Amino acid sequence: MNDKPLIVENIEKSFGGVRALRGVSLQLEPGQIYGLIGPDGAGKTTLMRIIVTLLKADAGSVWFLGRNAARDITFVRRNIGYMPQRFSLYPDLTVEENLRFFGDLFGVQPQVQAERLQKLYRFSRLGPFKKRMADALSGGMKQKLALSCMLIHEPAVMIMDEPTYGVDPVSRAELWDILKELAADGKTILVSTAYMDEALLCDHVALIFKGKVLASGRPQALIRSMKQPLYLIKTQNAHGLYHALQKLFAKNDFNLFGEGVHLFDRQNLGMDHIRRKLKENHFPFDLIKPIEPNIEDIFLNLIHQHGDGE
Numbered sequence: 001m002n003d004k005p006l007i008v009e010n011i012e013k014s015f016g017g018v019r020a021l022r023g024v025s026l027q028l029e030p031g032q033i034y035g036l037i038g039p040d041g042a043g044k045t046t047l048m049r050i051i052v053t054l055l056k057a058d059a060g061s062v063w064f065l066g067r068n069a070a071r072d073i074t075f076v077r078r079n080i081g082y083m084p085q086r087f088s089l090y091p092d093l094t095v096e097e098n099l100r101f102f103g104d105l106f107g108v109q110p111q112v113q114a115e116r117l118q119k120l121y122r123f124s125r126l127g128p129f130k131k132r133m134a135d136a137l138s139g140g141m142k143q144k145l146a147l148s149c150m151l152i153h154e155p156a157v158m159i160m161d162e163p164t165y166g167v168d169p170v171s172r173a174e175l176w177d178i179l180k181e182l183a184a185d186g187k188t189i190l191v192s193t194a195y196m197d198e199a200l201l202c203d204h205v206a207l208i209f210k211g212k213v214l215a216s217g218r219p220q221a222l223i224r225s226m227k228q229p230l231y232l233i234k235t236q237n238a239h240g241l242y243h244a245l246q247k248l249f250a251k252n253d254f255n256l257f258g259e260g261v262h263l264f265d266r267q268n269l270g271m272d273h274i275r276r277k278l279k280e281n282h283f284p285f286d287l288i289k290p291i292e293p294n295i296e297d298i299f300l301n302l303i304h305q306h307g308d309g310e
C-alpha cells in the first residue's frame with residue numbers, strides 16, 4: 001500500500017453549472033511544503049474541503065496516509081489538521097482557553113496539553129499574551145493562534161487555506177517561519193495562497209486556475225522552464241504603455257506590473273528591434289532591459305497559453 005501523506009487523483013467537482021475542479025491531481029511527500037497557488041475562485045478552498053472530507057467530490061479520489069479518505073472519514077479527521085480561511089476562534093476566550101478548548105476537542109489529555117502549550121507559545125511567540133482575549137489580538141496574532149489551535153493534536157499532515165491572507169508583512173514572514181519549522185520537523189503541509197511571492201517559499205507548487213492545475217513542480221524549476229526572452233519596459237505611465245502595446249503585439253505577449261510592462265518576446269524579435277518599434281511609434285517608455293521571469297510571469301504565461309483557462 002502507498003502510504004504517501006496525501007495523494008489526490010483526478011478530482012472533479014461542480015456546483016450547478018460551475019466546474020470548480022476539473023481533474024485535479026497532486027502528490028505530497030513527507031516533510032514537504034506544497035503550495036496551491038491561484039487567484040480567488042481558482043478552486044483552492046473546494047479542493048481542501050474535499051481533502052479534509054467536508055465536501056464530496058463528484059469523481060476522483062483522495063488517499064490520506066494510504067487510506068481512501070472518502071471511506072475512512074474518521075481516520076482523516078483525527079489525523080489531519082485543517083485551518084480554514086475563516087477560522088473560528090472563540091473571541092471571548094483567552095489565548096490559553098482557546099488552545100485548551102481545541103485540545104479537549106481533539107481528546108488531548110490535560111497534562112499533555114500543558115506541555116504542548118509551552119511548545120506552541122514558544123514558536124508562535126504568543127506566551128506573553130496567553131491571558132488576552134482572542135478578540136483583542138492583532139490579525140497576525142489571530143492567525144498564529146488559529147494555527148496553534150490546529151497543531152495542538154500534532155497532526156502529521158496539515159491543510160491550510162490562505163493562512164497569510166490579509167496579514168501584515170511581518171506576521172506573514174513569521175507564519176512562514178513557523179511553517180518551515182514544522183516541515184523541518186517532518187510535518188507535511190498543503191498551503192494555499194493568492195500571493196505569488198509566497199510560491200518561492202514552498203518546496204513544490206501547483207499553479208491552479210479555473211479548477212485546473214496548469215503546472216506543478218519546484219518553483220525554481222518552473223521559472224527555469226520559461227525559454228522565451230522576457231523584457232521589462234520601464235515607464236512612468238504603465239497603463240498608457242500597456243494599451244499602446246496592444247497595437248504592436250498580441251495580447252498574450254505582455255503583462256502589466258507596477259514598474260512597467262513585462263514583454264515576452266515570443267517571435268524572437270530581439271531587444272533592439274522592439275526598442276526601435278517603441279520609439280517609431282512614440283510609445284512612452286524610459287528603458288527596456290532583459291529580466292528573469294518571476295512566478296507571476298510564469299503563471300500569466302500559462303493562463304494565456306491555456307486560452308485564459310477556457
Ligand SMILES: Nc1ncnc2c1ncn2[C@@H]1O[C@H](COP(=O)(O)OP(=O)(O)OP(=O)(O)O)[C@@H](O)[C@H]1O
Nearest residue numbers: 015018019020038039040041042043044045046047
Ligand atoms: N458552495 C458553493 N456553491 C456554488 N459555487 C461554489 C461553492 N463553493 C465554491 N463555488 C465556486 O467554485 C469556484 C471555486 O471556488 P473556491 O472557493 O474553491 O476558490 P478559491 O480558489 O478557494 O478562491 P477563494 O480564495 O476566493 O475562496 C468558484 O467559482 C466559486 O464561486
